[in-house]
Amino acid sequence: MSEITQEQAGAVGPPAGAPPSGAWRGIRAGARFLARQREATIFVVAVALFLYFAVTNSSFTTQSNLVVLSQDIAPIIIIAIGEVLLLISGEIDLSVGFIYAFAPFLMSYMISYGVPVLPAILIGLLFGLVAGWFNGFLVVTLGLPSFIATLGTGFLLDGIMLITSHAEPVIPPASAAGAGKWLGSYSWSMIVWAVILLAIFHVVLTRTRWGLHTVAAGGNLLGAREAGINVARIKYGNFMITGLLGALVGLQISFQTNDIDPLAGGYQPMFYAVTAAVIGGTAMLGGSGTMIGALLGAIVLGLLTDGFGVIGISANALPAIFGGAIIVAMIANVQLSRLRESGRMR
């Protein structure tokens, strides 16, 4: 790990875009600008990692690897969009990976019952909305803590999926292949979906009442209620958005891999998404977070997974590197925000 951090330190200069004259001043101004941005740490880490892999292994920047990289990153981004909204409004969804796993099965069941392809895909997506609504019902209406409620939903969905599928993988119906290309099996379709969705929800979060009220619900729940904000509606909505996005990713992956796998999904995509959100600056206790941060967090996680694979490090060592990177990024985040709060960076 220490090697990587040294690499980072060496790579901090260039992104500041220093002009040729007064380069030192430019770098310092750039560093100050970065330090003021909440996403600064993770941006630097992402750039440093990319440069590190690009320099150490020439096959890293080949088109075929960039496609793989984008396919690693895209699902993290899409699920992270939902988790960012939920985390900001003071909740979390641990079940999203099981929505992801069940949605493509549901689609294939529907098609086998004779439902046409597009309605079957829509039913898969609709299921995501319903599952999100169910989480909202447990958390908002019945008042369960979201950590436990969505854990329960996750197990429940996992069980339903395993019972109905007999834990056997299936191949996506051939009739769905056309729609499947646009959803996931063209090389770049997933990352295009991810970037478009991220851009839309970036605007939703920063420029609409929905986003503002999401921050208010997580920042001061009672205050938001007192201001007359319908907090229940906001939380229901954010659970449903997360469920919908989870179902979308599940369908995309099934087309991309041409496999509807009972072992797909689970906790891992959710934890990757939450990790991406949090190392990108989203507060675990609600009230603040950004889509850009989650994007950068997802890129870092994708780079770690893909990059160390490409340079040929033992797969056994990967989790240790992963864990270390998360902890280092988080330490940097916390230290930087302390600096910001003490005003020394202004």
Next chain:
Amino acid sequence: MTSEAPEVQAAAQPTGDVLRAEHIAKRFGAVTALTDVNLHLVRGEVLGLIGDNGAGKSTLVKIICGFHQPDAGRIIIGGEQVRLRSVDHARSLGIDVVYQDLALVNQLTVYHNMFLNRERVRWPLLSNKAMKRLARQYLAEMGVDIPSVETDVASLSGGQRQAIAVARSMFTEAKILLLDEPLAAMGAKEAALILDLIRDIKRRGDVSIIVIAHNYAQVLEICDRVNLLQHGEITLDRMARDTSVQELSDIVVEEYRRALQERHRPA
């Protein structure tokens, strides 16, 4: 143009009461907060609502602003009986409130807080420019000094936060303004700022105000009339000029002594 004249006349209430609350009762589980509250608010006046901690002042305010629904009793606004369904509903009838906890969101900017849940929108986007401009204008009119409307409220002082909470209610169409302990935890200078704000609102004339406060001297300074809330009922209704700090504190202290004696009386 001509159609406007009758409306203005209709708006002028003959009775002079903008708000009446009759026989209001409210329980929270086993706790009785209000038993039988009768209160009226005269157009253009500032009514001080005093009473010991736990007397039910905040509950009463939260009923009048639509946050809680009463178990019994009725609320009459502008001569008409209404059932306030929500904070938004009450606001649409011209009732606005500054809560004791201020209901500010630390993570949001000053101007977003000032327009919380009544944002200016050019659908689907927020009109941040318009909100910034108005926020600056309102704060300037009120003489509130804040570094920038774009700073997060987390970085402001207690008085500045209070001023923003008051400001956002002042610059609405509010006809009835409820202030729950606007002077709590204020330094002398900050309290003076808030008192000035209340006087300012009063001078504008068309707003009627209920203020909850603990400091009797400040209450008498800005209020026209004082109501004392005890055991979930209004037990005293005096014009401010007819009472004194001494009288008010005597009543409350005597009440406390009596309660103490009863507790220690041998069974």
